[in-house]
Amino acid sequence: MRIYLLGYMYSGKTTVGHKLALRLGYQWADLDQVFEYTFHTTIPIFFKRYGEEAFRKIEQKLLHATADQDDIVISTGGGTPCHFDNMQWINHHGTSVYFDVSPETLLRRAAASKKVRPVLAGMTANERNDHIRQQLAQRMVYYQKAQIIFPADDPDLDQLVRLLRPTTV
Numbered sequence: 001m002r003i004y005l006l007g008y009m010y011s012g013k014t015t016v017g018h019k020l021a022l023r024l025g026y027q028w029a030d031l032d033q034v035f036e037y038t039f040h041t042t043i044p045i046f047f048k049r050y051g052e053e054a055f056r057k058i059e060q061k062l063l064h065a066t067a068d069q070d071d072i073v074i075s076t077g078g079g080t081p082c083h084f085d086n087m088q089w090i091n092h093h094g095t096s097v098y099f100d101v102s103p104e105t106l107l108r109r110a111a112a113s114k115k116v117r118p119v120l121a122g123m124t125a126n127e128r129n130d131h132i133r134q135q136l137a138q139r140m141v142y143y144q145k146a147q148i149i150f151p152a153d154d155p156d157l158d159q160l161v162r163l164l165r166p167t168t169v
Contacts, residue, residue, distance in 0.1 A: 002094030010109040011099035017075035030075040044118035081142040098146035
């Protein structure tokens with residue numbers, strides 16, 4: 001079984017995803033980390049050098065490569081389900097879980113994070129607020145297509161396991 005975790009940056013896909021994989025006895029992969037390891041560069045550097053379209057095409061190939069893996073939790077990038085037919089593909093090849101987090105929580109996590117995401121670098125608090133709210137609203141149409149909507153403002157791993165149990169047993 002493949003479990004795909006979806007959601008905006010700072011939604012907890014990486015942190016909770018790793019814990020979920022351990023709890024289920026599954027492997028865990030983070031698509032952004034797989035990209036950076038495979039191409040020996042960071043995503044922001046790749047974006048600057050080759051552009052978003054080139055990144056999204058490679059990201060889709062990495063996503064499709066997960067179809068050969070079983071018993072794995074895959075944390076996707078925040079934009080992964082929003083390009084090409086990725087959301088449809090994810091739903092066809094595994095169980096999709098959207099980490100539903102309020103804009104207020106995302107903003108609080110972004111402000112507290114030691115790792116500032118390049119897209120937010122140099123923004124004032126108001127600009128960051130506007131950017132996150134606008135982009136989250138644009139992506140919601142894709143995120144809402146997930147098979148499971150997981151409230152993740154204060155994620156409860158036990159609750160997530162219970163939500164998945166009917167499909168993982």
